[in-house]
Amino acid sequence: MIQCEDHGLCISTAMEVADRICTEKRLKFTDLRKDMLRMIWDGHAPQKAYGLLSKLQVKNHSAKPATVYRSLDFLLENGFIHKVKSLNAFVGCSHPSKHDECYFLICDSCKEISECCDSNITSAIKATTKRNQFFVKNTTLEIAGHCNACSKRTE
Amino acid sequence: MIQCEDHGLCISTAMEVADRICTEKRLKFTDLRKDMLRMIWDGHAPQKAYGLLSKLQVKNHSAKPATVYRSLDFLLENGFIHKVKSLNAFVGCSHPSKHDECYFLICDSCKEISECCDSNITSAIKATTKRNQFFVKNTTLEIAGHCNACSKRTE
DNA sequence: GTTTATTTGTTATATTGTAACATCTGGTAT
DNA sequence: ATACCAGATGTTACAATATAACAAATAAAC
Ligand SMILES: [Zn+2]
Ligand SMILES: [Zn+2]
Ligand SMILES: [Zn+2]
Ligand SMILES: [Zn+2]
Numbered sequence: 001m002i003q004c005e006d007h008g009l010c011i012s013t014a015m016e017v018a019d020r021i022c023t024e025k026r027l028k029f030t031d032l033r034k035d036m037l038r039m040i041w042d043g044h045a046p047q048k049a050y051g052l053l054s055k056l057q058v059k060n061h062s063a064k065p066a067t068v069y070r071s072l073d074f075l076l077e078n079g080f081i082h083k084v085k086s087l088n089a090f091v092g093c094s095h096p097s098k099h100d101e102c103y104f105l106i107c108d109s110c111k112e113i114s115e116c117c118d119s120n121i122t123s124a125i126k127a128t129t130k131r132n133q134f135f136v137k138n139t140t141l142e143i144a145g146h147c148n149a150c151s152k153r154t155e
Numbered sequence: 156m157i158q159c160e161d162h163g164l165c166i167s168t169a170m171e172v173a174d175r176i177c178t179e180k181r182l183k184f185t186d187l188r189k190d191m192l193r194m195i196w197d198g199h200a201p202q203k204a205y206g207l208l209s210k211l212q213v214k215n216h217s218a219k220p221a222t223v224y225r226s227l228d229f230l231l232e233n234g235f236i237h238k239v240k241s242l243n244a245f246v247g248c249s250h251p252s253k254h255d256e257c258y259f260l261i262c263d264s265c266k267e268i269s270e271c272c273d274s275n276i277t278s279a280i281k282a283t284t285k286r287n288q289f290f291v292k293n294t295t296l297e298i299a300g301h302c303n304a305c306s307k308r309t310e
Numbered sequence: 311g312t313t314t315a316t317t318t319g320t321t322a323t324a325t326t327g328t329a330a331c332a333t334c335t336g337g338t339a340t
Numbered sequence: 341a342t343a344c345c346a347g348a349t350g351t352t353a354c355a356a357t358a359t360a361a362c363a364a365a366t367a368a369a370c
Binding site: 028030032033062063064066067070074088 | 349352
């Protein structure tokens with residue numbers, strides 16, 4: 001699944017956006033948090049917490065689960081990453097501060113995740129919740145299957 | 156959130172439907188599996204695996220995590236229950252064999268879950284996945300918030 | 311009745327996530 | 341400057357969720 005032409009650009013953009021938002025919101029974008037965000041942006045596949053811990057421990061021998069989960073909490077709270085609930089894993093957000101919620105396409109084969117935020121889905125969900133008189137706080141939409149590239153590959 | 160007028164009826168219907176499907180499909184609806192399904196249908200709130208284990212151990216002193224997870228696997232595979240991924244919990248399916256996927260409304264306050272399967276949402280998702288040339292295997296849609304009853308209560 | 315497949319029992323362990331308290335660090339007020 | 345404070349990180353311990361592997365029991369098929 002070709003997600004990007006130049007993944008170095010994905011990473012640097014994500015880092016810059018996060019840096020800018022942290023400056024604006026007077027948040028501390030510490031080295032640890034930067035390292036975590038960069039590691040999560042290693043690719044477009046979701047990263048697992050204990051995998052991130054292992055990578056982190058290469059640089060930072062004293063890293064512990066709490067180290068990782070606290071950084072993840074920070075990154076989640078500020079919208080720099082998302083938690084993929086069906087995988088218990090974490091993925092970078094392509095456009096933090098643009099919206100709270102993301103819809104995901106998750107390729108079971110190449111593991112890559114892409115966002116598929118779409119206003120038609122949003123309005124269909126809104127209509128349903130309104131009909132049910134339900135007040136939405138948070139929506140999780142995770143669509144698993146095969147991306148185009150992978151489905152061609154297996155044919 | 157009033158989900159049902161007579162929850163005894165929810166339970167007995169769910170048990171009968173499961174029983175019928177098992178007969179049709181030549182599946183073994185053992186006592187353990189019946190107990191598990193009944194426990195999951197204790198209410199309309201999701202049940203956690205280790206909570207079910209505790210309840211199970213009252214009757215079956217030798218029950219272990221594997222006991223529970225194997226039964227859950229059976230019930231999931233055959234569509235009698237769903238896993239709520241955002242909660243790591245399990246909820247009974249109101250209409251097994253009608254569809255593979257369910258959309259859920261999850262009240263953070265009273266914890267009750269209702270299904271909100273809706274063809275408009277389905278077609279909006281289908282349009283998006285088609286546009287992305289993505290081949291869907293499984294869709295997770297979990298909408299958290301407050302049900303009407305609970306949101307009135309807190310006003 | 312013996313074989314076979316499925317289910318359940320049992321033990322052990324892997325994976326994911328938090329709680330609680332100590333220490334450090336960088337900014338604020340006196 | 342220095343005492344203070346808040347936020348971040350270190351550290352230890354543990355809770356919660358889930359699976360692997362193999363043995364024993366049970367039910368189905370022959
Ligand atoms: Zn990229
Ligand atoms: Zn793929
Ligand atoms: Zn009911
Ligand atoms: Zn409610």
